[in-house]
Amino acid sequence: MSEDFACLPLLTTDCLPGPQCAALCAHLHTYLSFYAPPTSPTDDEVAVGDILAYVTKVACEFRNQRYDDNNASPLYVRIQVGQASCSALSDSGASRNFMSQAFMQMAGLGAQVRRKANPTTIKLADGRTQQLIDLYIEAVPVYFTPHACEQVTFNILDTDFDIILGMPWLASADHTVNFHRRTLSVRNAFGAEVACTIPLPHPLIRCQVVTAKSFRATCAYEQPEEIDLCFLRTVAVADSSPTDLSSDPRVVRLLDEFADIFESPTGVVPDRPISHEIILEACVVPPKGCIYPMSEEELEVLRAQLDDLLAKGWIRPSGSPYGAPVLFVRKKNKDLRLCIDYHKLNAQTVKNAGPLPRIDDLLGRREVFF
Structure with missing residues (x-):
């Protein structure tokens, strides 16, 4: 790069002659194509006389670049910690493992929290917010499967994610990550690799029946930012007194549909090893x-x-x-x-x-x- 631009005489003014400006723009385009979205120099860009304006334009494209094909959802792992389970985020950009304060209390790990002698200041993914971490939990048993358990140390962080598994956990030789296939495997107690990633949800909208009590509990725990649409329907409580279900039309239809399953056996009981x-x-x-x-x-x-x-x-x-x-x-x-x-x-x-x-x-x- 330095050798390519060394042959061009630099002027004290901000403007370059047309031929030198075109050559410099071509070199800049080749160099910046490795870092910014590829753009082909147009006649307007080559003809511009102010090199600072062109560099500003390319820098703006670099800052505002968008990768439309990079819309992959995060990689989650289902784990069991203490008395609670959650979907842990596997983040290769995190330098530590983190656990939220709310999940720590829900898992019943409050008695294991320790205070650091030297608090740590971290920078979050937004690049602006910084937090001081002074609490941690050491060697927490994390179950990925019934026979796959690991001791993981977590820093307590005020985050929306219950658990973030960062590079200290991902860098282990016992963890195999394939971002292309979106799979993450761990080794169980028998040395076999077991997949523990959560499959992507189906793009179709899921519909399930919930009660008003469970709906309020979900909203209070997950605290969703918005709910696009919500249908509420009052369901009458069925009478708990003992009744004869054989006359219920729903039971009759069910028995008729699966008559081959619910049909009573006929004939005498076959011979048994012990006779009465x-x-x-x-x-x-x-x-x-x-x-x-x-x-x-x-x-x-x-x-x-x-x-x-x-x-x-x-x-x-x-x-x-x-x-x-x-x-x-x-x-x-x-x-x-x-x-x-x-x-x-x-x-x-x-x-x-x-x-x-x-x-x-x-x-x-x-x-x-x-």
Whole structure:
């Protein structure tokens, strides 16, 4: 650069002759093309006689340049810290790792905050604001996956981001970053790389149902700068009293749509490794008794249930000398529940002699199992 301009005689005035001005503008254009947006010299630029005006014009283009194709969104990582989780910003331009004051309190890390002996003054991304950092948290366990945990030191910073992972964390050999594919991987406890970046949201507008309480909590926590549009609709609270859902049209439509899933099984239960057996006392006579009287409604319900159980193959006609009467009990929803009275049969069966298991033994086995 210096050699190219050394051959041009410099004048004491601000203006150059036409040929020298054109040559100098061409050299300036070649040099500035490495730093400013490429612009082709036009006839007006070459013909200008004031070299300072041309340099001012190029400098203005350099300051106001815009990279339209550089609209990539930030790279976020989902992490768990203490009692809270958040989307951490991975920032290669940050010289330290930062945690906001609000997230520090939400994660329950207030007792681990320490004060620096020598506070640090930093310059933020806007280039103007400076903050004095005197608080930090050392060796905080950060979980990227259930088996990927790292000890990270954070400076407490008043920022809109919950956590900023800067170069001290990104520079580790255990972290693989691919900005082209927008992926960031960490190594878990088994030495395998695990992707932990949050995928980009779908460009379509997401719609989800929220309550007024959760909406107020979200606005209070995230504090959005603006909300373009918000629909509020009052939803009637459903009656919590027990009802028969079988008559609900929504349940009926759901059962009809997935009839192959909710259809009741038919036939007898397949053979199991353990067979059930009722042991009777010696020299007992099968009990006999009369049936209980039933109303016409109960007889209709009994016939309907017997036909249904016979059709499913769960019961069959039997000529056994043992039998038990049936009766109905009215449920809370006024329906009838079929009951079988086995009192006389139970009086002739041999009771199990084994003791009941101890509750503390059962609880101990459960702890060992889990």
